[in-house]
Amino acid sequence: MVPISIFGFVALWSPYFFSALVALFLIYLLITVKWRDRFADSEPLKRNELISFSVGMILVYVTKGSPVDLLGHILFTMHMVQMAVLLLVAAPFIIMGIPGWIWKKVFAVPVLGRVLVVMTRPVISLIVFSAMFSVYHLPLVLDTIKLSIPLHAAFTITLFISALFLWWPIVNTISVTTKLQGLHKVAYIIASAILITPACALIIFVDTPVYETYQSGEAWIQSMALCVPASTLGTLANAGLSGPEVFTNMPVLYDQQLGGVIMKVLQEIIYGVVLGKIFFNWFQHERDNADDITKKQLLERERLSMYS
Incomplete structure (x- = not known):
């Protein structure tokens, strides 16, 4: 097998993308720390916010800029x-890493704020994300997107924004938009898992390779231009680089099916962790506020008994 190091440093580590993320992180620090006093109703940057944003940015680079x-x-x-x-x-780490006072200012922008309020409603965010994810992995769509750098960038950014919408009702901390509580969060997570299952199932159970850009031939070579400089790719193509089979012994069909399984398994693990945290927070809230909850229930019963 041929090592992926033949593609060179730029293809492996995406230094321009890394520089863009570093610049974005510095802007984040300037706004939340150095220039914070210039903004009305701003609050000091919390440690957990800085950690969350840092983790989110690192994960973005690892998934889209590293090997x-x-x-x-x-x-x-x-x-x-x-x-x-x-x-x-x-996506959820990025949301949690941006202070609430910044999100409030974003939602206060007249036109943008109204759009965001609509797009972050639980039902709409579920449908938009599930539809975007499913459409993205249709063979014709994915193959078309992977042959165009601008189209691939635009669709990837749009898909990531839809993921922010998906997680917003669960992890947001501001009061100007819908935030799910308790069992509503559980139902929301389960619904999300169900809605992307058909797309994963189609990938897992199909008995032939469906993505041209993951097979040998011209389509695969063209798709590699998304992350490999044209000069390097041209040299390798002239040297006889033909397809992914030179880098792995895994048949294309098995790779495709394993990809669907991996996506579903990782989704279930991630959602399982989130559900565990939701149940823990719910239990802790019930325990810490047991007296207040009991009083509210008694008052509600008394109110109802007055009309019975």
Whole structure:
């Protein structure tokens, strides 16, 4: 097998993307620390917010800028690992890492705020994300997107934004939008798991390879241009680089099916962790506020008895 190091440093580590993320992180620190006093109603940056944003940015780079991204264009299995980490782990960390006072200002922007309020409603965010994810993995759509750098970038960013919408009702901390509580969060998570199951099932149970850009031939070579400089790719193509089979012994069909399984398994693990945290927080809230909850229930019974 040929090592992926033949693609060179730029393809492996995406220094321009890394620089863009570093610049974005510095802007984040300037707004939340150095320039914070310039904004009305701002609050000091909390340690957990800084950690969350840092983790989210690191995960974005690992999935879209490190060798993982290059492998994601060679193996469909790694592509699905990318999707799981980027959409189901990095997205909520980014939301939690941005202070609430900044989110309030974003939602206060006249037109943008109204759009965001609509798009972050639980039913709409569920449908939008599930539809985006499913459409993205239709063979015709994915193959088309992977042959165009602008289209691939636009669709990836849009899909990530839809993931932010998906997680917003669960992890947001501001009061101007809908925030789910208790069992509503549980139902929301379960519904999300169910809605993307058909897309994963189609990938898992199909008996033929369906993605041209993950097979040998011209389509695969063209798709590699998404992460490999044209000069390097041209040299390798002239040297006889033909397809992903030179990097792995796994048949294309098995790679495709394993990718669907990996996505579903990772989703279930991530959602399981989230559900565990939801149940723990619910139990802790019930325990810490047992007296207040009892009083409210008694008052509600007295009110109802007055009308019976």
